Each structure stands twice: as structure tokens, then as C-alpha cells.
Amino acid sequence: MVMRHVAVIGHPIGQSKSPALHTRWIKAHGVEADYTAIDGKDEDSFRELIRTLPEKGYAGVNVTIPFKQLAFELCDERTERAESVGTANLLVFHDGKVIGDNTDIAGFRAALSSMALDPAPRTARIIGAGGAAPAIIVALKESGLERIEITNRTASKAIELAERFEIKPIGWAARDTKLGEIDLLINTTSLGMEGQPPLDMFVGSLPPHAAVIDIITTPRETDLLLGARERGQKTMNGLPMLVHQAVPSFEAWFGIRPDDEPAAIEFLEGLK
Numbered sequence: 001m002v003m004r005h006v007a008v009i010g011h012p013i014g015q016s017k018s019p020a021l022h023t024r025w026i027k028a029h030g031v032e033a034d035y036t037a038i039d040g041k042d043e044d045s046f047r048e049l050i051r052t053l054p055e056k057g058y059a060g061v062n063v064t065i066p067f068k069q070l071a072f073e074l075c076d077e078r079t080e081r082a083e084s085v086g087t088a089n090l091l092v093f094h095d096g097k098v099i100g101d102n103t104d105i106a107g108f109r110a111a112l113s114s115m116a117l118d119p120a121p122r123t124a125r126i127i128g129a130g131g132a133a134p135a136i137i138v139a140l141k142e143s144g145l146e147r148i149e150i151t152n153r154t155a156s157k158a159i160e161l162a163e164r165f166e167i168k169p170i171g172w173a174a175r176d177t178k179l180g181e182i183d184l185l186i187n188t189t190s191l192g193m194e195g196q197p198p199l200d201m202f203v204g205s206l207p208p209h210a211a212v213i214d215i216i217t218t219p220r221e222t223d224l225l226l227g228a229r230e231r232g233q234k235t236m237n238g239l240p241m242l243v244h245q246a247v248p249s250f251e252a253w254f255g256i257r258p259d260d261e262p263a264a265i266e267f268l269e270g271l272k
């Protein structure tokens with residue numbers, strides 16, 4: 001059997017949990033493949049990788065910070081889902097073409113639905129308007145939320161997304177005001193990530209039934225989540241989203257759909 005290669009490309013990439021996750025599935029399903037982490041370094045290096053990896057036996061790659069938008073631009077073909085957000089986190093190399101998809105939308109949707117929030121959230125405030133935010137906005141809209149707000153340090157980025165997706169922009173200075181009607185708070189900034197300062201935000205006025213999601217995966221519990229958990233609110237870190245976006249990636253490359261998401265999340269929770 002021919003050895004197939006797949007990888008995640010980002011910069012920095014050292015902290016990525018994707019190699020451990022996909023390697024677990026590669027072993028479990030007896031696939032002749034390997035999944036590595038590649039430092040994309042800069043935009044020129046990333047372009048070069050996307051041009052040369054297919055001829056080196058790569059079936060495709062996952063793309064992470066900061067190359068998701070560039071990946072989208074470099075594709076020969078894109079799925080409707082990738083088009084809806086303008087970023088690609090999954091590339092499949094097929095017949096000399098680069099095909100781009102976005103599995104972060106489905107990943108976030110599945111993670112949110114696994115929280116089984118009751119009553120279902122109707123309002124959400126998204127903190128951050130970087131590369132991860134558009135997929136989360138689309139996922140929330142698909143999940144039927146009625147009111148979605150977005151706030152970002154660089155206001156122009158929140159306003160651009162608010163206009164594009166018809167949601168409400170909130171000033172950064174007002175990020176912790178009027179939280180009383182918010183059912184779901186989502187941190188999509190890199191604040192709170194290992195090596196970064198915590199998200200400076202007072203969320204004590206969220207209602208008791210509100211849930212807090214931080215899509216960061218390292219550490220497993222950011223200060224934001226710790227505070228929310230201590231107040232008795234439901235919380236979720238970024239690992240369920242990571243696992244749920246990885247499932248369709250694995251399926252796209254190898255034709256096998258892993259179906260052990262809870263065990264895979266637990267496996268990642270146990271990693272350092």
C-alpha cells in the first residue's frame with residue numbers, strides 16, 4: 001500500500017494537538033499514512049508548500065493560524081461552505097487540483113450541540129473578529145440564534161464581519177456591558193492562550209443560565225472558563241470543536257469517518 005502523507009500547516013505550530021488526534025485515528029483504522037505538523041513560516045513558504053506537497057505524496061493538509069485566508073485564495077476549487085466564510089482549514093489535493101473546504105463551521109456547530117443547552121441559546125456575544133470568527137458566526141446563524149453580537153479590539157474588523165453577516169457590532173470598551181441578556185459568550189481571541197495575557201473582561205453579569213465557550217485548546221481551562229465554572233455556568237473549551245472539525249478532514253482524505261468523538265476529546269484532555 002502507498003504511504004499517504006497529511007499534515008497541519010500553521011505558524012507557530014508547536015502546540016497543535018491535530019497530529020496526536022489524527023495519528024490516533026490513523027492507527028485505529030489501520031490507514032497507511034502519517035500526519036505531521038509543518039511550520040508554514042511565512043506567506044511565501046506557505047505558497048511553496050501548497051505547490052510542492054502534492055507531488056511529494058500528500059493527500060491534503062489542515063491549515064491553521066495565520067494561513068486560512070491565504071489557503072482559501074490559493075484553491076483551484078472551493079466548497080460552498082468555504083465560500084460562505086472566505087477561509088479554508090481543509091485542503092484536499094486531488095487530480096492536480098487544490099480543493100478547499102471549511103470544517104470549522106460544522107466543528108463548532110457539533111461542539112455547541114453537544115453542550116445540550118436547555119433552553120437553547122437565543123443570543124450570543126462573540127469576542128474577537130480574527131480568522132476563527134466567521135465560521136463561528138455562520139455556525140451560530142445555522143443553529144438558529146436570533147441575536148449575535150461581535151466585539152473586537154480592532155473595531156474595523158468587527159464592523160466588517162457585522163456588515164457581512166448582518167450581526168451587531170459592539171465597541172471593545174463595551175465588551176462586558178449589557179451581558180444580562182446574553183445566553184452564550186464565546187471567546188475567539190487568542191487571549192488566554194498559553195503564553196498570552198488573559199482576556200481582560202468581567203463576565204459576572206452574565207445570567208446564571210448563560211454558557212461560556214472559549215475555543216482555545218491550550219490551556220484546557222482558561223481564566224475565563226475557570227471564572228464561569230466557579231459561578232456555576234456551563235463551559236466548554238476548544239477541544240470539542242477541534243475534534244469535530246477534524247472528523248470531516250480525516251474522512252475527506254481517507255474515506256473513513258471516525259465516530260469516537262467523546263473518546264477522542266477525552267484523549268486530548270489527557271494530553272499535556
Ligand code: NAP
Nearest residue numbers: 065128129130131132153154188189190193215238241242
Ligand atoms: P487570529 O486570526 O490571529 O485572531 C486573533 C484574535 O485575537 C483577533 O480578534 C485579535 O484582535 C485578538 N487579539 C489578539 N491579541 C489581542 C490583545 N492583546 N487584545 C485584544 N485582542 C487581541 O486568530 P484565530 O485564527 O482567530 O484564532 C484565535 C484563537 O482561536 C486561537 O487561540 C486559536 O488557537 C483558536 N482556534 C481554535 C479552534 C478550535 O478548533 N478549537 C479553531 C480555530 C482557532 P485584533 O483583530 O484587534 O488583532
